[in-house]
Amino acid sequence: xxxxxxxxxxxxxxxxxxxxxxxxxxxxxxxxxxxxxxxxxxxxxxxxxxxxxxxxxxxxxxxxxxxxxxxxxxxxxxxxxxxxxxxxxxxxxxxxxxxxxxxxxxxxxxxxxxxxxxxxxxxxxxxxxxxxxxxxxxxxxxxxxxxxxxxxxxxxxxxxxxxxxxxxxxxxxxxxxxxxxxxxxxxxxxxxxxxxxxxxxxxxxxxxxxxxxxxxxxxxxxxxxxxxxxxx
Numbered sequence: 001x002x003x004x005x006x007x008x009x010x011x012x013x014x015x016x017x018x019x020x021x022x023x024x025x026x027x028x029x030x031x032x033x034x035x036x037x038x039x040x041x042x043x044x045x046x047x048x049x050x051x052x053x054x055x056x057x058x059x060x061x062x063x064x065x066x067x068x069x070x071x072x073x074x075x076x077x078x079x080x081x082x083x084x085x086x087x088x089x090x091x092x093x094x095x096x097x098x099x100x101x102x103x104x105x106x107x108x109x110x111x112x113x114x115x116x117x118x119x120x121x122x123x124x125x126x127x128x129x130x131x132x133x134x135x136x137x138x139x140x141x142x143x144x145x146x147x148x149x150x151x152x153x154x155x156x157x158x159x160x161x162x163x164x165x166x167x168x169x170x171x172x173x174x175x176x177x178x179x180x181x182x183x184x185x186x187x188x189x190x191x192x193x194x195x196x197x198x199x200x201x202x203x204x205x206x207x208x209x210x211x212x213x214x215x216x217x218x219x220x221x222x223x224x225x226x227x228x229x230x231x232x
Contacts, residue, residue, distance in 0.1 A: 002100025003048040004121070006041045006164070007091035010034050010062075010107025011055045011080025022055070023212055024107045029225045031069070033212055034062070036110035036225075038071045041103075044114060046121065049099065050074040051091040054107075085185055085192075089176050095169065101125070102172055103164040104189050108212040111224050116205045117164060123201050124166035131166070131190050132205035133159040159202055162209050165189050171198065 010024040024034040031039075041047050050071065054062045056079040066074045076094050080087030088104055095102065101124065105112070116132055123130035136158040142151045165188060167175075175192035179185070186192045190200045208228055212221050 003096065003098050004046055004101045004103065005049045005051060005095040005099045005169070006047050006103045006105060007051045007053060007088060007095075008034075008037060008041070008105050008107050009053050009080070009084055009087050009091070010037075010058075011053055011087045012084065012108075022058070024054075025058075025061070026212075026218070028110065028212075028218075028221055032065065033110055033221070034107045035065055035069050037105065037107050038065065038074065039069065040110060040112060040114075041105070042071050042073050044117065046118075047073055047103075049096055051094050052077045052107075053080040053087040053091045054078070055080060083185060085176070085179065088189060089180070092169070092173055092176060099169050101166065102169045103166045104172075105164040106211055109163055109209060110212070111208045111210060111221075111228070112162070112164060113206060113209065116203065116209070120164055120166050120203045123203050124168070127199070127201050128168045128171050129166070129190065129193050129198055130201040130203050131188075132162040132164060132209065133202045134162065134205055134207055134209075136160050137207075161188060161190065161202075162205055162211070163188075167193060171196075 025032045041050055050073045052062055052074055059077050059079055063077045078090050120130050120132050136155055139155055140153055140158055141149045144150050175196055179192045193200055208224050
């Protein structure tokens with residue numbers, strides 16, 4: 001079957017949250033947001049290893065979380081790079097020998113449902129690359145630098161992409177190496193794989209799998225913790 005490694009990326013400063021503290025360390029219920037995310041993957045039996053990539057100033061704090069909350073699958077806590085893509089690349093290089101599959105997940109996305117994670121991994125074993133996503137609810141407009149509408153894509157073809165994103169490790173490594181050679185910076189890992197001419201499959205998730213990014217997300221996240229995921 002090959003080992004499954006998970007890279008959790010939490011190196012961002014999160015300026016849109018408007019807090020002195022980075023968003024991944026804000027309290028959600030009784031624990032930091034990042035700890036909820038770590039525990040999600042710690043409790044998935046099929047996960048062999050977790051690599052946590054954080055800001056250079058946060059390595060000690062996050063190593064403390066790993067110890068205090070019993071995240072035994074976390075084998076390394078690494079300092080990330082200047083961009084998210086650099087941080088993922090760091091994580092890829094740290095995976096144990098024998099790892100065949102990799103999932104990349106946002107540290108501030110603590111509500112991915114286990115059944116959706118399994119479905120994403122199942123599809124990846126079939127196709128080599130899959131991501132969680134949901135259909136877009138709103139009408140989306142393409143807007144220029146003057147804030148004028150240029151076009152309106154057909155909403156039926158638009159999906160909001162989430163994480164985890166799962167890949168055969170060799171494929172994602174190849175995608176990152178090519179991007180680095182060509183100086184290409186993508187917004188997610190799927191984008192790098194797409195550039196190889198590989199089709200990436202979409203697995204439908206749910207709208208609870210939010211990325212906690214702005215202050216408006218926090219009360220919604222608290223509600224999800226207590227009413228949907230039944231945690232504290």
